[in-house]
Amino acid sequence: MSRVLRREALRYLLVESQESATEEALAFVGDGVAQARGGHEVTLFLVQGGVSLALGHRPELSDFVEAGGRLLVDRFSVDQRGISAALRPDAVPVEMDAIARLVLDPEVRTVWH
Amino acid sequence: MALMARRIPTTDVLVTFMGAPHRTDLTTTVLRLVQSMLEQGGRVQVWACGYATMLTQQSLGEFKPRDLADWSTRHLSTATIVQEMLRAFPDQLYWYGCRFCSDDRGATDHLPEIAMRAPHAYAANLAATGKTVLIGVI
Numbered sequence: 001m002s003r004v005l006r007r008e009a010l011r012y013l014l015v016e017s018q019e020s021a022t023e024e025a026l027a028f029v030g031d032g033v034a035q036a037r038g039g040h041e042v043t044l045f046l047v048q049g050g051v052s053l054a055l056g057h058r059p060e061l062s063d064f065v066e067a068g069g070r071l072l073v074d075r076f077s078v079d080q081r082g083i084s085a086a087l088r089p090d091a092v093p094v095e096m097d098a099i100a101r102l103v104l105d106p107e108v109r110t111v112w113h
Numbered sequence: 114m115a116l117m118a119r120r121i122p123t124t125d126v127l128v129t130f131m132g133a134p135h136r137t138d139l140t141t142t143v144l145r146l147v148q149s150m151l152e153q154g155g156r157v158q159v160w161a162c163g164y165a166t167m168l169t170q171q172s173l174g175e176f177k178p179r180d181l182a183d184w185s186t187r188h189l190s191t192a193t194i195v196q197e198m199l200r201a202f203p204d205q206l207y208w209y210g211c212r213f214c215s216d217d218r219g220a221t222d223h224l225p226e227i228a229m230r231a232p233h234a235y236a237a238n239l240a241a242t243g244k245t246v247l248i249g250v251i
Binding site for chain 2: 017019047074076095100101103104112
């Protein structure tokens with residue numbers, strides 16, 4: 001029987017790198033919301049232009065965090081754009097080491113957009 | 114005599130890296146990620162496809178062209194960065210290039226450490242890794 005059918009919690013790393021709030025980027029966040037609501041452990045990592053999603057109070061990201069998702073942002077990308085003071089409070093800046101650890105973890109499924 | 118197939122060393126992660134090098138920050142992100150995985154002891158192979166095959170051309174030289182806004186600082190070329198990573202992590206990092214994509218773009222003179230592979234050989238690389246991450250779009 002597959003792990004999904006047994007409803008074991010899976011671990012996902014979703015990486016959003018696209019500029020701004022495109023329809024695809026928001027759909028990608030929506031996928032994360034669905035997985036988190038399904039009881040899975042989901043980390044959403046915003047990098048490059050994707051960090052702009054963490055500006056202000058975008059409701060899709062609020063849904064994601066409320067569903068239990070973990071929201072990380074790339075500190076390098078944030079500093080490069082000078083937007084650290086404008087990040088939403090539930091966005092956690094991290095170094096690339098934290099993401100490398102997740103990518104290396106064989107139990108974590110990684111999807112890059 | 115039949116040609117022997119190249120043996121692909123097993124790795125933890127295969128990064129399939131596509132996309133134009135200078136369109137976004139993608140190249141910087143991939144190089145940062147690969148370096149972090151190596152520093153944590155991970156075994157990594159990179160398959161460069163599409164315009165990402167341009168990153169390891171010898172014609173790029175050791176440094177990027179001078180920055181007119183910062184004349185005295187020299188910045189390493191992507192070819193140099195990849196070569197230095199390969200030398201720093203000889204048993205952990207392997208860098209492959211898609212021969213078709215490379216030839217299609219006229220990029221035929223790569224670093225000697227880069228293994229150019231036919232597109233169909235990608236399957237062997239997939240079979241030699243625990244996880245595959247596709248980054249970028251051709």
